Each structure stands twice: as C-alpha cells, then as structure tokens.
Amino acid sequence: MPAQLSSLLKNDVIARLERLRVQSRCHFTNRFTGSHLARKGGTSTDFADFRDYAPGDDMRFVDWNSFSRLHRPYIKLFHEEEITHFLVLIDGSRSMNFEGKFQRARELAAAFGLMALRHTERLSIQCLSTRAERLPPCRGRASMNKLFSFLERLEEADETIPLEAAIENALQHHAGRGVVILLSDFLSFGTLRRAFNALYSHGLEILALQILGPTEIDPDITSDFRLVDAELEETLDVSVSGDLLRFYQDHRAAYEEEMRALCQSRSGRFLATSTVDPLETVLFDTLRRQGWIA
Template sequence: LVDASSSMVFEGKLARAKQLAAAFGVMGLLGAERVSAYCFNSSESAPERLAPCVGRASMMKLFRFMERVEGGGDEPVEAGIESSLKYHAGRGVAVVLSDFLTFGDVRRAFNLIFNAGLEVFAVQVLAPAEIDPDVTGDVRLVDSETSGNLDVSSAGDLLDLYQEYRVAYEGQLAVLSQQRSGRFVSISSEDRLEWVLFDLFRRRGWLR
C-alpha cells in the first residue's frame, strides 16, 4: 500500500516509496507469492489497484503500475488504508509505505489490517528536512494537503518540541505494529536504496 498524497511528493518520498514497493513486490513474485498493490492519494477517488498476480512474468506489470502512480491529494493514510482493504482478499503481509503524517487515527487502520488477516510491515519515509529541519527565526508552517498554516515566532524552541514529538511518534508506530504481530521502520528518502534493502532490512530481520 503506497501513500501518494501531497505530503509524499516532498523531497523524493513518493519516489522512494514506489521503489521499495516494487522491490517488495518482486521478492514476493520470485517467491511464488500472490502480489497485489494499492496506491491512494485523493479522498474523492478509489485507490489505484494492481490485481493479484504471481510469477516472474508479472514483474513488468508491477513496474508499469508503479511508474503510473502520481502524487497529489488530500487523503490521510488511515483513510487510504481503509479504502484499499475494501478491495483486498487473502492473508499475508501488508507493506504500508507512507510518511504517516496525519491527524487521524492510525491505530484503527492498523487494526483493520490485522483483522483482515494481514501482518503489517510499516515503512515510514521521511524527507531529510522532516528529520532534521534547518529553520531559524520566524517561520510559517503550511500543511501541503489542507493548506492550513501556523506562524511560529521562536523556531529554536519549536524544533526541540518537534524532535521530541517525532521520536515519540515513531515509537508509537513501532508499538502499534508490534502489538499486531507486525514491524516498523523509519527511513529517510535520501537513504540509499541498496542500504535500506540489503543492510537495514536484513539487520531488522525483514529479509533473509
């Protein structure tokens, strides 16, 4: 499941999510597993769907599907997960690739995945500027999906609070995943794809 909402367009997050989705899909196809894919971005339309496919011959179909995915839209990740699951049947692993930047209830979305007989593998993709913002003085923060804004007069104090919240939120996502027999990892969109797949994921036990 790939989050293609507006916030994912920032600093290559969507591009990295699509690459990782394709990589997971290829591993499933080569392992004789049934692979399906869903991409969501707009609350006004159904998610883009790749019907379940199997085998090496389906790899190009998977690649073409991911290439067609475009970013932009206001759908929160929890709503995108819920809408995607309406079209899914079968047990297995659900790889969710998103920045998880939402005001909504991610817990409910993870419950839906678990209750559907799926093990959630949540991959949070953040931009470098979201991991370590470089701002000083007075700033205006603008939500890329709702266009809401917030003026801040002391960026230094805000950054301390932001980092505390970011780390705590990542911990919350990890716990939500683990409580449902799943896994969680957070990466930067600038992390090398090879390092993520063959170093980080191996060390975390995602790949063997």
C-alpha cells in the same frame, strides 16, 4: 551495457533482490499451495513434529524407525506450504510529494513486489489516493513487467484523503491473508488504530515503513515562519529557536515510538527511513539488519 529492466530499480539491485525474500513472522497463509510454511500440518518435506498414532491415521506417515526401537507407533508431522498474499500500500497523499518520498515509496514497492513475485507469492498493490490505482493480485515472475509498468505509471497525487480512510478503502478490494507493506510518511492527523486493526483482522501482518525527507528529520529553519500544511493547507505560525527544534526532535522520536507500538501490538513491525539514505542501503543493510528481508 544491458538495458534497464525498470527505471525504479537498477539491474544489479534486481539481481540481488531475487535472492531475498520478505521474512514474515505471523505466517498468515492462504489455502493455495505455495512456498510459505503454514502453521498447520501439511505434506511438505519439512519435518515439524511427532505425535502418537491414532486409529485412522495414514499408515504412510508412521515413523517405522521409531516403532522398531520403541515398539510404539508414532506419526511424523510435516509443515504445510501455502501461499502468502503480499499487499503493498503506497501512500499517495500530497505529503508524499516532498523530497522524493513518493519516488522512494515506488522504489521500495518495486523491491518488495519483486521479492514476492520471485517467490511465487500473490502480490497486489494499491496507491492510497483519490484515484486509488491498484495492481490486481498477480503471481510469478511473469508478472514482473506488470509490476514495474504499474509502479512507473503511478503519479504524485493532487488530492488527498486521510490515510486511515484510504487504508480502509483499500481493504474493501482486498481478499487474502498475508503481509501488508505500508509505505507512507504516516503524517496524519487522524488515528491509525482503527485502520491497523482492520488490517490485522484481515489476517495481514503489518510491515510499516515510514519514509521521511531530510528536513522532516532535521528541520534547518530559524526565525519566524508561517508553516503551511501541504495536504490541508492549514497554517501554523512558528518562531523557531534552538529549544523548539529540540522539542521537535523529541516529538518525532515519540511519534516513531507510538507508531512502532501500534504495529507491535498487532504483531507488526515499524521502521523509519530517510530519502537521503541510498536505496541499496535501505534494502540490503537496514531492512536486512532489522530482519525484514533475508
């Protein structure tokens, strides 16, 4: 039996991930040549369009076949292939310490990172906690071990800073356009509007993946309880009845919609997952169906 490359991902998952890549919609690219097609014209082999010839154009790009038929010169345009920067932000707040959410975030970060490295994108990872561990930008398959060892070293947080503040802090150490993959439960009292604006203005397409535990999705409680917030240690007295749980579901769905709207208004995407779902299902079924990876 071959040794596992990582404790986060099984070998067969890694093998399948190597054939997939993250589908970016915005094509935020950098000036370095890469494997992502840039919006501007370039010198790749992928045909983009025709345009009229203008004096001074490189004669090598004149389409001579069209000239012979139409007796007018046209210039062939090609896509430019540039590099995309993948920034993976892992929520390291204490709320992620429940029901394997942090572990699932690390696994997903490994999966996204692996796909990015496999396609020679730039990858950097930051853990949004007080310790602010970060994986500096790296590229290529050679960085795969660095990726795995970084994620395996990440530990659950003891302290908490607000998610929106942590995102803004992370952007201070980031440079480059691309995709930001935000792995969090997004259970924050503050508003994420400003943080998302900052991400968008940095040229990052937001892919927000909400990770929730089963009891957050479907609380199984009755009677009177005093709920204690794991992050703020605030308390809330709740007398749970059937209707209250129904209202909880309504508000959870509304919160998801709110987050989805927040992302979509910034050309981003949002998806909620449960730690109960197997990782393979999330990666190869849910995310593929949603068009996140292909």
